[in-house]
Amino acid sequence: MRLKAIVILFLSAQSLLAQIAEGAFHVTWTTLKPTYTDFVSKTSSRGVRIGYTKFINEKFGVGIEGGYSVLDDYVPLQTYEIPGGAFTTDVYNYMYYYSLTANGHYYIKTSELFMPYAGLIMGAGFTDYTIFYNVYSDSDTNASFLVRPEIGMMYRFSRYSGFGLKAAIGFDYATNKSNQFELSNFSGVSLQIGIVLISH
Amino acid sequence: MNKVLAVIALSAITMACENQPQTADLVRFMAVQTQYDQSDINSTENIFKTYSTFIIRNDTIGYVSSSPNSDTILVDGINIDVPNGYVTPVVNLIKLKLSEAGFDQVSDSDNPDFAVNVAVLQNFSFFQTINYPGYYSGYYGYYNYYYPIVTTYYANYATLVIEIVDVKNFAANNNKYKVIWKASIGDLISTVDLRGKTLEAIEQAFQQSPYIKKN
Numbered sequence: 001m002r003l004k005a006i007v008i009l010f011l012s013a014q015s016l017l018a019q020i021a022e023g024a025f026h027v028t029w030t031t032l033k034p035t036y037t038d039f040v041s042k043t044s045s046r047g048v049r050i051g052y053t054k055f056i057n058e059k060f061g062v063g064i065e066g067g068y069s070v071l072d073d074y075v076p077l078q079t080y081e082i083p084g085g086a087f088t089t090d091v092y093n094y095m096y097y098y099s100l101t102a103n104g105h106y107y108i109k110t111s112e113l114f115m116p117y118a119g120l121i122m123g124a125g126f127t128d129y130t131i132f133y134n135v136y137s138d139s140d141t142n143a144s145f146l147v148r149p150e151i152g153m154m155y156r157f158s159r160y161s162g163f164g165l166k167a168a169i170g171f172d173y174a175t176n177k178s179n180q181f182e183l184s185n186f187s188g189v190s191l192q193i194g195i196v197l198i199s200h
Numbered sequence: 201m202n203k204v205l206a207v208i209a210l211s212a213i214t215m216a217c218e219n220q221p222q223t224a225d226l227v228r229f230m231a232v233q234t235q236y237d238q239s240d241i242n243s244t245e246n247i248f249k250t251y252s253t254f255i256i257r258n259d260t261i262g263y264v265s266s267s268p269n270s271d272t273i274l275v276d277g278i279n280i281d282v283p284n285g286y287v288t289p290v291v292n293l294i295k296l297k298l299s300e301a302g303f304d305q306v307s308d309s310d311n312p313d314f315a316v317n318v319a320v321l322q323n324f325s326f327f328q329t330i331n332y333p334g335y336y337s338g339y340y341g342y343y344n345y346y347y348p349i350v351t352t353y354y355a356n357y358a359t360l361v362i363e364i365v366d367v368k369n370f371a372a373n374n375n376k377y378k379v380i381w382k383a384s385i386g387d388l389i390s391t392v393d394l395r396g397k398t399l400e401a402i403e404q405a406f407q408q409s410p411y412i413k414k415n
Contacts, residue, residue: 046219070219072221077229079404079408083238084235084236084237084238085233085234085235085236086233086234086408086409087231087232087233087234088229088231088232088233088404088408089229089231089232090228090229092221092225092226094219094220094221096219132220132221132226133226133231134226134227134229134230134231134386134387134390135223135226135227135357135386135387135389135390136231136357136386136387
């Protein structure tokens with residue numbers, strides 16, 4: 001009798017943790033506001049992230065994501081003193097920021113159409129710092145470690161809808177310092193808005 | 201649904217791909233780089249204080265191109281056609297700036313203290329011109345230009361180079377003509393106002409080189 005009760009309890013717990021769906025594919029439009037502003041300081045909405053999350057159970061999901069953002073800034077005409085001379089130009093700073101990450105999501109609530117979650121995203125960041133001046137350019141590229149704590153939510157149009165929306169806000173930190181341009185690690189706040197395709 | 205997703209994904213990617221400044225914005229100002237020989241111009245000495253006279257070619261600018269069989273000089277109306285001229289205004293402005301700095305133009309036979317070479321270098325990047333040797337065997341340098349030591353060549357870039365070459369200390373420099381100062385100005389090809397922007401850049405080159413003065 002006691003064993004039967006335990007088995008029933010275990011099965012009940014498993015059904016409570018039954019996965020939401022098979023997985024979710026997302027495409028989000030990404031806005032990135034740098035908090036480290038030595039190279040680029042303007043908020044940029046030229047970004048996209050594409051990823052897939054597999055739901056392990058009712059509460060957890062893991063997946064992968066690729067992202068791309070372009071940030072830029074303009075430095076008006078000025079003269080720079082250099083060893084043995086000077087250099088006058090205006091400069092366009094461009095930061096091309098690619099990411100390839102693994103993500104883990106904890107879904108706080110899944111019974112409603114709104115599914116808020118907290119997530120931790122980690123992986124590789126690839127950065128191309130380029131300065132454009134007149135028709136010339138100089139670049140420095142590097143690979144780095146990237147971490148992004150994130151909170152967000154998915155919204156399903158119905159309980160078993162295959163289509164939904166996603167919004168998330170995160171804090172990006174990448175160890176992509178540039179010795180050539182004397183830059184430290186990059187950090188910024190990212191906002192994602194996009195769509196989710198849910199497979200059941 | 202998949203089509204909707206594809207359209208939205210494509211739109212997002214398209215927005216992300218707008219990723220370079222516009223050429224019209226980039227070429228609003230020419231880039232101006234000046235360099236001086238730090239052994240002759242430093243906190244304790246300035247070789248320009250020892251100069252009084254200079255020579256410069258009045259109506260030609262040297263032309264160095266990687267294209268085979270190209271001309272070696274530029275002459276207004278002959279092989280360069282810019283409204284109101286290009287070679288003459290450029291040379292005149294350089295002469296004016298040197299005159300304002302206290303130096304007198306003389307002829308070749310008057311033992312000038314320094315020579316001014318003006319040349320257009322085509323087909324390599326402005327920034328990459330800094331590596332060529334700083335000595336010449338003849339002081340009209342544009343017959344003696346070395347190609348810079350570069351790893352990448354670019355098509356359709358052109359740089360105006362102005363050099364001040366020491367003539368006075370030829371013997372002391374082991375019978376070589378030493379480049380004391382150099383200004384590199386570019387790009388000449390992409391600008392929408394070749395004459396105006398070049399003159400503006402020459403003004404800037406002298407402005408950022410306040411050590412070029414006799415007194």
